Amino acid sequence: xxxxxxxxxxxxxxxxxxxxxxxxxxxxxxxxxxxxxxxxxxxxxxxxxxxxxxxxxxxxxxxxxxxxxxxxxxxxxxxxxxxxxxxxxxxxxxxxxxxxxxxxxxxxxxxxxxxxxxxxxxxxxxxxxxxxxxxxxxxxxxxxxxxxxxxxxxxxxxxxxxxxxxxxxxxxxxxxxxxxxxxxxxxxxxxxxxxxxxxxxxxxxxxxxxxxxxxxxxxxxxxxxxxxxxxxxxxxxxxxxxxxxxxxxxxxxxxxxxxxxxxxxxxxxxxxxxxxxxxxxxxxxxxxxxxxxxxxxxxxxxxxxxxxxxxxxxxxxxxxxxxxxxxxxxxxxxxxxxxxxxxxxxxxxxxxxxxxxxxxxxxxxxxxxxxxxxxxxxxxxxxxxxxxxxxxxxxxxxxxxxxxxxxxxxxxxxxxxxxxxxxxxxxxxxxxxxxxxxxxxxxxxxxxxxxxxxxxxxxxxx
Amino acid sequence: xxxxxxxxxxxxxxxxxxxxxxxxxxxxxxxxxxxxxxxxxxxxxxxxxxxxxxxxxxxxxxxxxxxxxxxxxxxxxxxxxxxxxxxxxxxxxxxxxxxxxxxxxxxxxxxxxxxxxxxxxxxxxxxxxxxxxxxxxxxxxxxxxxxxxxxxxxxxxxxxxxxxxxxxxxxxxxxxxxxxxxxxxxxxxxxxxxxxxxxxxxxxxxxxxxxxxxxxxxxxxxxxxxxxxxxxxxxxxxxxxxxxxxxxxxxxxxxxxxxxxxxxxxxxxxxxxxxxxxxxxxxxxxxxxxxxxxxxxxxxxxxxxxxxxxxxxxxxxxxxxxxxxxxxxxxxxxxx
Numbered sequence: 001x002x003x004x005x006x007x008x009x010x011x012x013x014x015x016x017x018x019x020x021x022x023x024x025x026x027x028x029x030x031x032x033x034x035x036x037x038x039x040x041x042x043x044x045x046x047x048x049x050x051x052x053x054x055x056x057x058x059x060x061x062x063x064x065x066x067x068x069x070x071x072x073x074x075x076x077x078x079x080x081x082x083x084x085x086x087x088x089x090x091x092x093x094x095x096x097x098x099x100x101x102x103x104x105x106x107x108x109x110x111x112x113x114x115x116x117x118x119x120x121x122x123x124x125x126x127x128x129x130x131x132x133x134x135x136x137x138x139x140x141x142x143x144x145x146x147x148x149x150x151x152x153x154x155x156x157x158x159x160x161x162x163x164x165x166x167x168x169x170x171x172x173x174x175x176x177x178x179x180x181x182x183x184x185x186x187x188x189x190x191x192x193x194x195x196x197x198x199x200x201x202x203x204x205x206x207x208x209x210x211x212x213x214x215x216x217x218x219x220x221x222x223x224x225x226x227x228x229x230x231x232x233x234x235x236x237x238x239x240x241x242x243x244x245x246x247x248x249x250x251x252x253x254x255x256x257x258x259x260x261x262x263x264x265x266x267x268x269x270x271x272x273x274x275x276x277x278x279x280x281x282x283x284x285x286x287x288x289x290x291x292x293x294x295x296x297x298x299x300x301x302x303x304x305x306x307x308x309x310x311x312x313x314x315x316x317x318x319x320x321x322x323x324x325x326x327x328x329x330x331x332x333x334x335x336x337x338x339x340x341x342x343x344x345x346x347x348x349x350x351x352x353x354x355x356x357x358x359x360x361x362x363x364x365x366x367x368x369x370x371x372x373x374x375x376x377x378x379x380x381x382x383x384x385x386x387x388x389x390x391x392x393x394x395x396x397x398x399x400x401x402x403x404x405x406x407x408x409x410x411x412x413x414x415x416x417x418x419x420x421x422x423x424x425x426x427x428x429x430x431x432x433x434x435x436x437x438x439x440x441x442x443x444x445x446x447x448x449x450x451x452x453x454x455x456x457x458x459x460x461x462x
Numbered sequence: 463x464x465x466x467x468x469x470x471x472x473x474x475x476x477x478x479x480x481x482x483x484x485x486x487x488x489x490x491x492x493x494x495x496x497x498x499x500x501x502x503x504x505x506x507x508x509x510x511x512x513x514x515x516x517x518x519x520x521x522x523x524x525x526x527x528x529x530x531x532x533x534x535x536x537x538x539x540x541x542x543x544x545x546x547x548x549x550x551x552x553x554x555x556x557x558x559x560x561x562x563x564x565x566x567x568x569x570x571x572x573x574x575x576x577x578x579x580x581x582x583x584x585x586x587x588x589x590x591x592x593x594x595x596x597x598x599x600x601x602x603x604x605x606x607x608x609x610x611x612x613x614x615x616x617x618x619x620x621x622x623x624x625x626x627x628x629x630x631x632x633x634x635x636x637x638x639x640x641x642x643x644x645x646x647x648x649x650x651x652x653x654x655x656x657x658x659x660x661x662x663x664x665x666x667x668x669x670x671x672x673x674x675x676x677x678x679x680x681x682x683x684x685x686x687x688x689x690x691x692x693x694x695x696x697x698x699x700x701x702x703x704x705x706x707x708x709x710x711x712x713x714x715x716x717x718x719x720x721x722x723x724x725x726x727x728x729x730x731x732x733x734x735x736x737x738x739x740x741x742x743x744x745x746x747x748x749x750x751x752x753x754x755x756x757x758x759x760x761x762x763x764x765x766x767x768x769x770x771x772x773x774x775x776x777x778x779x780x781x782x783x784x785x786x787x788x789x790x791x792x793x794x795x796x797x798x
Contacts, residue, residue, distance in 0.1 A: 319554035332568035
């Protein structure tokens with residue numbers, strides 16, 4: 001067996017599978033349900049909020065898959081057992097169980113009441129365990145199954161003021177990761193997912209008196225992930241049968257920082273300094289630090305207030321030659337030029353490296369392809385994938401002679417040492433939008449003598 | 463090995479016009495096609511040129527040159543000039559129009575005096591960069607040259623004094639050169655297929671540059687595509703290490719590197735040459751003694767094939783040009 005294929009996880013075909021998702025009325029649960037529905041899986045959705053669950057069903061009903069909803073409090077052992085009996089009686093099996101339901105809590109440990117602990121344990125730990133124990137026998141009997149447990153990145157960060165929540169999520173993570181190995185012999189897969197800082201509105205309600213807390217909440221849009229992004233990651237992890245899905249690279253950083261005593265100590269001291277109320281006094285003693293933090297907060301607050309309104313745009317001209325294939329047009333290399341304006345009106349989302357729209361720009365302009373069209377209006381997007389794939393990708397659509405076309409162009413292998421070449425050379429393919437048939441290939445160029453014009457086209461958009 | 467983006471981009475832009483309309487710096491830029499009749503002693507050479515004298519952009523013009531070579535007669539040559547306003551110049555794709563004469567990557571159509579042509583062509587080979595790739599972006603040497611479409615096969619027709627010549631599978635090349643001044647003194651040769659090695663492509667130049675009052679030694683560069691390999695004896699070390707000498711109209715050379723040694727001779731009778739006047743952007747003229755039906759013999763010794771020497775030969779398929787300031791002593795009449 002080749003090493004590459006040994007490590008590569010084969011994608012599971014999820015069409016027709018029965019998937020149960022808890023906490024599915026909104027947030028990550030709802031978006032995960034949508035991903036599975038897109039893949040043709042039949043859904044059983046549960047939530048404590050009957051009204052929102054009904055809305056979710058209505059929203060997903062367009063996907064054309066079977067959807068059943070049950071109002072269930074995951075902390076109610078009897079209710080969960082009843083759910084399992086109903087489902088297993090009706091379908092005789094459950095293919096995938098996704099323990100997503102959870103509640104948050106944010107406070108220092110001394111201020112966290114035992115009642116709160118109990119509530120958190122009931123929902124975030126017992127809730128998942130009730131489901132696992134309720135459905136495990138049927139999965140064992142079927143000789144297959146997949147359990148997904150949604151933990152949290154707080155399990156790695158263990159931040160002050162998040163003590164109770166982090167401890168329970170850590171426990172759930174540990175249980176889930178151990179279960180992965182223990183249930184393997186029954187051909188039951190277990191995937192542990194660690195989302196972190198998901199912009200579901202959960203953090204919106206978090207009030208913090210500390211400067212660090214305020215600051216981290218203000219900057220949340222810059223490093224948080226959207227629930228739909230996390231849902232896609234969860235879906236991908238499940239379809240590939242991954243053991244652990246870290247979701248956010250920050251989790252990996254925190255995990256390894258916590259591995260070594262020195263870095264762990266530094267991390268926790270820094271976090272405690274910023275987040276703990278007890279250090280407010282220390283902060284008061286250092287006026288310059290206080291001023292700096294207030295300035296950052298002020299700026300970030302302004303930036304956040306401007307989000308949704310602030311952006312930028314630039315004009316770019318790419319020109320070169322294209323060649324028709326498969327007899328779609330006259331022989332030989334012909335002129336191709338596209339003049340586009342690209343940018344974003346959502347700067348905060350554009351800057352968020354963990355979001356879907358990180359460095360993704362809207363694009364519109366005109367395209368001229370000799371032998372096909374002249375100055376045809378086009379629109380699409382420009383993705384600056386410098387860090388993930390070392391490329392820039394242009395995708396736009398246009399209409400010519402009654403046909404819809406899609407152009408995908410890439411500037412490839414972009415590294416600092418070859419910028420004058422890689423950043424100016426775009427390899428393109430033009431296809432018929434409906435049939436995906438290749439129409440022409442092209443190489444277009446950004447002329448360096450147009451660089452001043454390009455740079456001076458930069459505009460702030462409000 | 464995957465080609466670097468730089469090479470791919472250079473290949474994609476091989477035919478792009480370097481001239482920028484209205485530029486003050488002197489500039490010449492030529493696209494020429496040439497081909498030889500299979501198994502015979504006939505050839506054509508057609509050149510589309512933009513010429514812009516230094517500091518006189520308003521005097522820029524387009525030129526069309528055409529010469530038909532036949533070993534049994536004097537070359538037939540024609541030239542016409544067009545104001546730059548009658549030229550359509552695209553700097554981001556290859557589609558050149560000088561007056562009503564056009565040239566793109568698969569067609570050449572035009573007329574100069576009594577010569578007209580309607581040709582289509584296709585290349586089966588990748589562009590050949592005669593200079594080391596870095597030198598195309600540097601100010602030195604001032605004259606750049608490359609072969610965007612080596613081994614082009616031409617079809618169509620030539621018409622000379624209303625007499626049509628069918629062009630059927632004539633083999634040659636499409637070339638591109640430009641610069642702010644012509645090389646001071648050179649002999650240039652090119653073979654697109656030897657008689658006994660039809661897939662071998664040779665390009666060679668021996669040149670002398672003037673830097674103020676000082677003349678450089680003769681420098682020689684050679685690129686050979688042979689049996690699927692490309693031998694590039696064109697780095698600075700090769701320029702000075704290679705031995706070459708030429709006179710009217712005989713040129714011998716010896717070039718080598720650690721992998722290969724190539725010796726050869728290119729020659730043609732004086733009657734095979736057309737004498738042409740090239741305006742030089744800084745001022746003055748150069749004289750190009752030009753034939754496309756020269757003979758060429760080369761011997762190749764590859765180091766990994768010790769003792770095995772290959773001799774390649776062609777009677778009439780070699781392009782041979784000498785560029786000089788000498789207007790008379792060679793005995794060739796300067797036609798234009």
